[in-house]
Amino acid sequence: MxxxxxxxxxxxxxxxxxxxxxxxxxxxxxxxxxxxxxxxxxxxxxxxxxxxxxxxxxxxxxxxxxxxxxxxxxxxxxxxxxxxxxxxxxxxxxxxxxxxxxxxxxxxxxxxxxxxxCFNGRSLDNPAPAHCERVGKLIAEMHQALIHCPQQRSAPRNIDWMRSQASRLSGLIPQSDMKLLRSAIDHYGTMKPEMEQCPSGVIHADLFKDNVLFDGDEISGVIDFFHACNDSLLFDLAVAANDWAVDGKQQYDKLRLNALVTGYQSVRPWSDSECSLWPSFLHLAALRFWLSRLESRYMPGYQKVSTQGDKTKEPDELKRIILNLGLVATK
CATH class of the missing domain: 3.30.200.20 (Phosphorylase Kinase; domain 1)
Incomplete structure (x- = not known):
C-alpha cells in the first residue's frame, strides 16, 4: 500500500x-x-x-x-x-x-x-473470463467455510455511515454529484429490508483485482482482509464484479460477469431473492466505495501525506457504475 x-x-x-x-x-x-x-x-x-x-x-x-x-x-x-x-x-x-x-x-x-x-504471483490488470470464474468460485468457497468461523464484526459502512459521509461531503463535491449520492443512498434505504433477508456471514468486503494474486492461471494469494466484516454474502461478490467485470467505461463485460457469477454459483447457488436483488447489491457495492473514495479525495486525513504511491483511487469510476445501473433518477 x-x-x-x-x-x-x-x-x-x-x-x-x-x-x-x-x-x-x-x-x-x-x-x-x-x-x-x-x-x-x-x-x-x-x-x-x-x-x-x-x-x-x-x-x-x-x-x-x-x-x-x-x-x-x-x-x-x-x-x-x-x-x-x-x-x-x-x-x-x-x-x-x-x-x-x-x-x-x-x-x-x-x-x-x-x-x-509474501506469496508468489501478481495481481491482474486485465483478467480473462477464466480468471473471473476462479475468483467467483474461491469467494463462494470462503463463504461456505466461514459459516463455521467464530470471528464476528458488524459492518461499519452502514446506512448511518453513508448519510454521515454525505453530510460531510456537502459543499465539497459538485451539486450534481451530491444529488446523485443522496438518491443512491435513498435507493439503498428502500431496498435494505429485502437485502438484509439474503444469506449473510463473514466476508472479505474488498476483493478488488489488486487483492488477488495469480501464479500462472491459479490463485496464489488473497490479501488485505482489513475491511472484512459480517454482511450479505452477495455484497462480497458485487464488490468483485464492479472491478473484475467492467470495461473502461465502467460497463459490465458480459463474459467476465457471467464467468464470475457462474464460478460462484457452482459452489453456492443463489436463492430466488438473491437473483432478483443482484442489481441492488451491485449498486450498494458501488455506492459504498464511491463514498469511501470521495472521503479519501476530499476530506483531510493521513492519506494526504504518503511518501510514495497513489494516495487515492478515482471516485468517478464507481459513480459511473451507479449511473450505468440505472436504478436511481439522475435528474
Missing part, C-alpha cells in the same frame, strides 16, 4: 528481534495501494531447522511488513485471527507470523504492525 510511515534499518532490525525468523538482509517500500504502509522484507533464516512452511531449507525468505495507519491495536484481533483461521483451512491467505511472546502484532514507529509471508 502507499507508504505513510518511513522505517529505517535499525528500527526494523529491533522489531524483528521479537520474531524467530532470522536476520534482516534487505527491505523496500511497497508503493501500491492507499491505506497502510507496507514493506517487502527479506530475511536470512537463523538455521535450516526453522519451523514453518516458509523455511525454504536455508534460503532467504521474503515477508511483507504492514504498519496500520487507521486501525488501532484493539481492532486487529478480528482480522488477524480471521486470516489465521482461513490459512489453517488451506486457503491462500497470509496468516500473520507469531511473535516470540505468542502475539500476532507488535508496534513499529508507534503503529500496530504485523509480518506476513
Amino acid at each position: 502507499a507508504v505513510y510511515t518511513s522505517v529505517n534499518r535499525s528500527e526494523l532490525s529491533d522489531f524483528l528481534l521479537q520474531y524467530s525468523l532470522g536476520e534482516l538482509v534487505e527491505f523496500s517500500e511497497i508503493g501500491d495501494g492507499i491505506e497502510n504502509s507496507n514493506y517487502f522484507v527479506t530475511l536470512a533464516p537463523q538455521n535450516e531447522e526453522r519451523v514453518g512452511r516458509d523455511a525454504g531449507n536455508g534460503q532467504h525468505q521474503k515477508w511483507v511488513l504492514t504498519l496500520f495507519e487507521n486501525l488501532k491495536a484493539q481492532e486487529l484481533p478480528f482480522f488477524l485471527q480471521l486470516m489465521t483461521w482461513l490459512a489453517e483451512k488451506g486457503f491462500p491467505v497470509p496468516a500473520p507470523c507469531v511473535r516470540k511472546d505468542g502475539t500476532l502484532n507488535g508496534t513499529l514507529r508507534g503503529k500496530p504492525s504485523i509480518l506476513v509471508p
Whole structure:
C-alpha cells in the first residue's frame, strides 16, 4: 500500500528481534495501494531447522511488513485471527507470523504492525473470463467455510455511515454529484429490508483485482482482509464484479460477469431473492466505495501525506457504475 510511515534499518532490525525468523538482509517500500504502509522484507533464516512452511531449507525468505495507519491495536484481533483461521483451512491467505511472546502484532514507529509471508504471483490488470470464474468460485468457497468461523464484526459502512459521509461531503463535491449520492443512498434505504433477508456471514468486503494474486492461471494469494466484516454474502461478490467485470467505461463485460457469477454459483447457488436483488447489491457495492473514495479525495486525513504511491483511487469510476445501473433518477 502507499507508504505513510518511513522505517529505517535499525528500527526494523529491533522489531524483528521479537520474531524467530532470522536476520534482516534487505527491505523496500511497497508503493501500491492507499491505506497502510507496507514493506517487502527479506530475511536470512537463523538455521535450516526453522519451523514453518516458509523455511525454504536455508534460503532467504521474503515477508511483507504492514504498519496500520487507521486501525488501532484493539481492532486487529478480528482480522488477524480471521486470516489465521482461513490459512489453517488451506486457503491462500497470509496468516500473520507469531511473535516470540505468542502475539500476532507488535508496534513499529508507534503503529500496530504485523509480518506476513509474501506469496508468489501478481495481481491482474486485465483478467480473462477464466480468471473471473476462479475468483467467483474461491469467494463462494470462503463463504461456505466461514459459516463455521467464530470471528464476528458488524459492518461499519452502514446506512448511518453513508448519510454521515454525505453530510460531510456537502459543499465539497459538485451539486450534481451530491444529488446523485443522496438518491443512491435513498435507493439503498428502500431496498435494505429485502437485502438484509439474503444469506449473510463473514466476508472479505474488498476483493478488488489488486487483492488477488495469480501464479500462472491459479490463485496464489488473497490479501488485505482489513475491511472484512459480517454482511450479505452477495455484497462480497458485487464488490468483485464492479472491478473484475467492467470495461473502461465502467460497463459490465458480459463474459467476465457471467464467468464470475457462474464460478460462484457452482459452489453456492443463489436463492430466488438473491437473483432478483443482484442489481441492488451491485449498486450498494458501488455506492459504498464511491463514498469511501470521495472521503479519501476530499476530506483531510493521513492519506494526504504518503511518501510514495497513489494516495487515492478515482471516485468517478464507481459513480459511473451507479449511473450505468440505472436504478436511481439522475435528474
